[in-house]
Amino acid sequence: MRNYGLYDFRVATSGTARDINRRIVLNLIRKHQPVSRADLSRFSGMQRSTVSAITEQLISERWVAEGAVSDLPRGRKPTFLHLNSQRVGIFGINVRPFATNLALANMDGRFLVQEILPTPPVAGEFVEQVSQRIHDLIKLNPELAYEGIGVSLPGRVDLSSQRFIFAPNLGWELEDLKQQMETATGLPVELENEANACALSEFWFGRHGDGVRNLIAVAVSEGIGVGMVLNGQLVRGPSGLAGEFGHVSIVEGGPKCACGNRGCWEVYASNSAAVRSYNENTSTPIRSRTKASRQAAALDDFDELMKLAQEGNSRAGAAIDQMARHLGVGLAMLVTGLAPELIVVVGEVTHLWDRVGRIINDVIQRRSFTHTTTRVIADGPAPLPRLRGIIALVLQKRFGTPTMA
């Protein structure tokens, strides 16, 4: 007989308890701000004195600030507390095959700076260019305390070594990016898969995810990435590879995929799949005007395809509809297999959500008997969800409660 979990534990010390209580108070302030100490005590079930001690410490560290005084008619007037969101600066970087978004954000996910840089073909050049820009931005904003850098990647990162282990659409050598960036910037760096970043974004800042503990983000672009928050925890699997549904083969012997497999879901339902399908069925294929890179061309082509579909080109419309049906097939698998409360679709294709969402929901309805418990929604185009998510990842180090590992 096996005793699960018996050998993998950490004993709680009084320090652990203090740390957990501190995180709970920080999270409650984040959720309910502006909020009084009395309410924090009521929400958390902690003694007033414990709450006061924790909030004093948070105020002295400038995580929390005191704001307005309540206008209650009688009695002692409590002072409201709120997060000192201006204190903290976090860099969010969203790497995509053709372009990199760089953002500087506050604690509440508000962007102070947002820029686009071309993604260099080699990781070393990327580190050099991005850290130079980060040094410049730190000099321009000396009043901020910098918590760290989050990097969202179109690939998977090994949890223990923090090395890239899988990035078929990016084409970089699989290097120790975290170490290189930390050395170049002097700040802690967190790497995360882009779909996981989207899932965190919805879990942390999302409008639809309030109270939701099981949600899946499906990032549709050159490929398809899936990020899962199940039972309030980001699911990475022992190696960090969990969620590669985009590379599950749905047609045996189908077209070859960048991963080496054949007939993967993303070969049928990604942006590039829709462009390929259109080009195969027309005498006037879309030929990129962008010569910068294969990936930049792919994005440009998909924009062109969506434009044609919107203008009423029937072949372009058919290619988009086919992509939507294939998206539905994979989503039905997720709905039936994992039955989350929410699935968030992220990517350019959400521009046509009126058309695409209808088809997707239709396929799910026909294929999954558990569809009624899952909402499928579109969350605007990238890069915003990825940037917000990667900022949430850095914040989570500070705010994370035991259920948000």
Ligand SMILES: [Zn+2]
């Ligand atoms: Zn594949």
